[in-house]
Amino acid sequence: MSEDLLLIPGPVTVSKDVLKAQSIQSLSHTHPKFISIFQSVLKNLRVLFKSTNPKDQGIVISGSGTLGWDITGSNLVYPDDDVLVLSTGFFSDKFAKALEVYDANVDILTAPVGGINSLQEVETQLKKKKYSVITITHVDTSTAVTQNLANLSKIIKKVSPESLIVIDGVCSVAVEDIEFTKWGLDYVLTGSQKAIGIPPGLSIGFISERAIEKALKRPKQSTYFASLPLWLPILQNYEAGKPSYFATPSIQLINALKVSLDEILNGGLEERFIKSKRVAQDFKKRLTNELGLQLVSLDNEYSASGLTGVYFPEGINGPDFLNSAYKRGVVFAGGIHTAIQPKYFRVGHMGVSALDDSLGHIEKAFDVIKESLAELGYKKIE
């Protein structure tokens, strides 16, 4: 199979060592060889999320990022709980829909497309009701807008300290800084195929001691597969180096995750966040300055490090542009935010694509955008 350059906001291009780790022969899920792999993963998640409370817990379950929404709805939200969703796009709204399935009373505070709500707006909303759970989509993959978790958590701790803070980190974990303990977060959920840099197939997360307590005290279970009371002892056992069984874990994906977390942590977390941000900001600036394009995110200050949403210039047809790029060997993603769907495209620049300069992915992305637009007759208006 010939390889195109995949530059969408997930699945992302993964490293060679990850692909190798992904193709080991199967192991027994209760054998010491696999236990030590899974143990390493669970310990390293503590480092990745910067948690200092040993009673917090890393979560790795076969599934996808979406499963994290069900884990939230079926464990952390009790029926009729009031939940506040801070929405910065399509995925924030889908999270709200998932929670409604679990009988949450959801209020959505919706930011303008490409923007965020002001801290004042959030504070005002928080004062209206006692929310049991507040969800924040750290980076909404439909808009490339990054929420400022440090500031938001500060306000939540001030106005509504008992609210659980749940972060959809699908497009942020391992590319944006997350301070689990310092910011007092309760559950961060993500998938495997984004900045964590392995193939899709895992729901990965990190949960706080107090969120665990709420999950364990839940009066009635509403899920089996996504049940934290059933999974937590299993995960705790694996982390302690003991065999344990609930449902068969994804051996190869967890081995790939081990290799990827080793790569991430060996490379230095801070260095990773700084470089990802620099590469992203340079790329965004070139798109706006050199090509005269308009980004979906309204302010570079909060435009995501892991992806960029770009409006098509007047007169450029979306599918034609994506085909033209594909002819040049690069796969970008179309728009997905319902309000602006046909008007923009998305470029993923997470993991090795941003961090390994020798691959030349970002240069290539820029050149292909420029060439494809030129082919379709676009001229920058000076």
Added chain:
Amino acid sequence: MSEDLLLIPGPVTVSKDVLKAQSIQSLSHTHPKFISIFQSVLKNLRVLFKSTNPKDQGIVISGSGTLGWDITGSNLVYPDDDVLVLSTGFFSDKFAKALEVYDANVDILTAPVGGINSLQEVETQLKKKKYSVITITHVDTSTAVTQNLANLSKIIKKVSPESLIVIDGVCSVAVEDIEFTKWGLDYVLTGSQKAIGIPPGLSIGFISERAIEKALKRPKQSTYFASLPLWLPILQNYEAGKPSYFATPSIQLINALKVSLDEILNGGLEERFIKSKRVAQDFKKRLTNELGLQLVSLDNEYSASGLTGVYFPEGINGPDFLNSAYKRGVVFAGGIHTAIQPKYFRVGHMGVSALDDSLGHIEKAFDVIKESLAELGYKKIE
């Protein structure tokens, strides 16, 4: 990583081509390249399950076999539905527990350990209540007991034709014959790491037109991630060759599944079932006749083609035996049925291990069992 010979009832040793397919670089989940892979998988599931109704549907979702229990409970069982579970072991009972989470009223008809209930017992039970759903664990991985689905479905169709028939096929699909249409089955669920022969990480299934109707008419959704109303249009689109998105599918695992289904179907389904059965029966006979061991399944007639449960002889310590086998390079599985857990072990012989003679896996399994028992002082009593 040095490779031991993995002979447990899942995850199973997978073929070289499957491992290769498992390690392709990521693809966009909406790109024609991936769509044609997923399309092939969904079409081939119709052949594997022998379905002739185009309104039935193959299901492939990131997860594990266990997720199929939630798919059942949250889609096909309405709250307060009466459900009958035919139990032949640990996994049948766990399925019952999973359904209770979704507010099913579950009756369990429990067979003796290693045995099955008579058709007369099943018929008597069916006449006691109108069951909306009847679950049958085709092969319970804790006992290696195979239910006769042809006979059971005949009785159900006679006594209670409106009951949905749900088959846990985790340890049977692709190693035991399943006639979805002929037997009038409604949902067969399995995982990827058993006889289908790929790494763990997918919930694979096949669902009937009438089960789909029941899922779509459900008064209230009780799951998001496992929701058939949300997944069905996506799966139907992929099968029709159209891009579609709900949650990111496991690109590499689905590519591995494509390769494995091609291998399975190209090799001939009937030939596969016949050879798997012959290899299994020969193996079981050698264990009982040559080594004087006792199987967990009480009758060879219904002992599974994909695995064997074997009691340790008097005086043999389970962990010592498994360690001794491991020193010889083979990984077997311990017991898991709560009533007899420390008294037996399990040998998986699914997929390439049974079908590719050149690998010599079954010979090796037998020799290692014999040598390990001898090392621990076992002598066959003539």
